[in-house]
Amino acid sequence: MEPLSILIATLLTSNAFPAEDGPDFSYDIITNGQKKGVRVDVYYESLCPDSRSFFINELLPTVHKLGSHMFVHLIPYGRAETLESGGTIEFKCQHGAPECLGNKVHACVIENTLTDNVLAVNVTSCIFEEYFQPTNNGEKCCKKFGVSWDSVKTCTYGSEGSQLLKKYGDMTNRLLPIDFIPTIAINKNRGSRSYQAAILKNLTNEVCKILKKNSIATGVCGV
Ligand SMILES: *[C@@H]1O[C@H](CO)[C@@H](O)[C@H](O)[C@H]1NC(C)=O
Numbered sequence: 658m659e660p661l662s663i664l665i666a667t668l669l670t671s672n673a674f675p676a677e678d679g680p681d682f683s684y685d686i687i688t689n690g691q692k693k694g695v696r697v698d699v700y701y702e703s704l705c706p707d708s709r710s711f712f713i714n715e716l717l718p719t720v721h722k723l724g725s726h727m728f729v730h731l732i733p734y735g736r737a738e739t740l741e742s743g744g745t746i747e748f749k750c751q752h753g754a755p756e757c758l759g760n761k762v763h764a765c766v767i768e769n770t771l772t773d774n775v776l777a778v779n780v781t782s783c784i785f786e787e788y789f790q791p792t793n794n795g796e797k798c799c800k801k802f803g804v805s806w807d808s809v810k811t812c813t814y815g816s817e818g819s820q821l822l823k824k825y826g827d828m829t830n831r832l833l834p835i836d837f838i839p840t841i842a843i844n845k846n847r848g849s850r851s852y853q854a855a856i857l858k859n860l861t862n863e864v865c866k867i868l869k870k871n872s873i874a875t876g877v878c879g880v
C-alpha cells in the first residue's frame with residue numbers, strides 16, 4: 658500500500674465506530690418542562706427484521722412502562738440513499754422501493770404524533786407487526802390509535818414525505834458509518850458495540866440504569 662492509502666485505511670478503521678471509546682452511557686437526565694427522562698434515538702428502517710423485533714420486543718414494552726420518563730426520537734431511514742436532481746428527491750432503500758414507502762409512512766406517522774411519544778411508538782410498532790405491508794397497516798394502525806390516516810396518507814404520497822425522509826437521511830448520515838440497523842443512541846450516546854448489544858437485548862434495563870441513578874421511576878425499575 659502507498660503511504661496515503663495506509664493513512665486512509667487507518668483513518669477508516671479507527672473511525673469504524675466513532676463512539677467506541679466513549680463511556681457506555683451518560684447518567685444525564687433530560688428535562689423538558691415537568692418531564693424528566695432519558696433520551697432514546699432509534700435509527701431504523703421499515704422492512705428490517707431487526708428493527709421490527711426491536712420495536713415489538715423492546716421499544717414498545719419499555720415505552721409502556723417508562724414512557725413518561727423517555728424522550729423517544731424515531732429516525733426511519735436506515736441504509737437508504739437520497740438522490741436529488743433538478744428539484745426532485747428520490748430514495749434508494751436497502752430492501753427496495755416498498756421500504757422507502759414504508760419509511761415515509763413511518764415518518765408521516767411520527768409527524769402526526771409529535772406531542773405524544775407513546776402514541777408514536779404504539780402506531781409505528783403496530784405497523785411493524787405486519788411490516789411487509791406498511792401502507793395497508795398504516796391505515797389500520799392509525800385508525801386503531803385515533804391518528805388521522807388522511808393526514809398521514811397525504812404526507813406519505815406528497816412532498817412532505819420526501820422532505821421528512823431527506824431530513825432523516827441527513828440525521829442518519831451524520832452517524833456514518835453505521836454498522837447495524839437498528840442503531841440506538843441513549844442520551845445521544847451510541848457507546849460501544851457491546852453497549853448496542855445490551856440495548857437491543859434489554860432496553861428497559863439500560864433506561865432504568867440512568868433513571869435509578871437519578872432516583873426516578875425507581876418503582877418500575879425495581880428498586
Ligand atoms: C398505547 O398502547 C397501549 C396498549 O395498547 C394503550 O394502553 C395505551 O393507551 C396507548 N397509548 C396511546 C397514547 O396510544
Ligand SMILES: *[C@@H]1O[C@H](CO)[C@@H](O)[C@H](O)[C@H]1NC(C)=O
Nearest residue numbers: 859860861862863865878879
Ligand atoms: C430487563 O431488565 C429489567 C430491568 O432491569 C429486568 O427487570 C428484566 O427482568 C430484564 N428482562 C430480561 C428479559 O432479562
